[in-house]
Amino acid sequence: xxxxxxxxxxxxxxxxxxxxxxxxxxxxxxxxxxxxxxxxxxxxxxxxxxxxxxxxxxxxxxxxxxxxxxxxxxxxxxxxxxxxxxxxxxxxxxxxxxxxxxxxxxxxxxxxxxxxxxxxxxxxxxxxxxxxxxxxxxxxxxxxxxxxxxxxxxxxxxxxxxxxxxxxxxxxxxxxxxxxxxxxxxxx
Numbered sequence: 001x002x003x004x005x006x007x008x009x010x011x012x013x014x015x016x017x018x019x020x021x022x023x024x025x026x027x028x029x030x031x032x033x034x035x036x037x038x039x040x041x042x043x044x045x046x047x048x049x050x051x052x053x054x055x056x057x058x059x060x061x062x063x064x065x066x067x068x069x070x071x072x073x074x075x076x077x078x079x080x081x082x083x084x085x086x087x088x089x090x091x092x093x094x095x096x097x098x099x100x101x102x103x104x105x106x107x108x109x110x111x112x113x114x115x116x117x118x119x120x121x122x123x124x125x126x127x128x129x130x131x132x133x134x135x136x137x138x139x140x141x142x143x144x145x146x147x148x149x150x151x152x153x154x155x156x157x158x159x160x161x162x163x164x165x166x167x168x169x170x171x172x173x174x175x176x177x178x179x180x181x182x183x184x185x186x187x188x
Contacts, residue, residue: 010128016143017120034162045177051184077115081138
């Protein structure tokens with residue numbers, strides 16, 4: 001592949017990876033915000049009307065470990081192309097292979113941080129700087145697939161009760177809360 005086309009390909013992948021990373025964060029934040037508003041209103045309605053209504057305590061995908069919340073492992077680095085790229089760079093810059101090289105140690109720490117935080121943009125930036133071109137090309141189909149999955153998740157979210165509730169008028173919200181709480185009224 002000519003160098004110019006390769007540079008354009010890397011820029012395109014970096015752009016998509018950035019979108020993928022930001023979109024994932026926004027999706028998680030929005031769904032949590034929508035759900036918390038709905039549950040807050042539902043609890044308030046139930047307490048005002050003496051209705052016993054239990055809701056799940058923990059957010060989905062989180063576990064309690066020693067009093068702190070732990071996020072589920074990230075799937076971004078489970079893709080074969082991303083794994084291969086990460087391993088190739090990690091081996092190249094491992095402190096054991098580069099004793100006394102502070103630059104290699106710095107890059108290795110950045111790679112480890114990128115893996116821990118599932119930061120594909122940072123990983124691809126390091127890879128582009130190091131000229132690991134053939135491995136970067138392997139990631140392009142994965143990014144497109146991930147973007148398609150994000151679109152699908154956004155569509156699911158928009159069909160979700162919490163999302164719809166968030167954008168309802170005050171009158172519609174009251175009606176919705178009454179309908180959800182209705183089966184629990186006058187229960188012993």
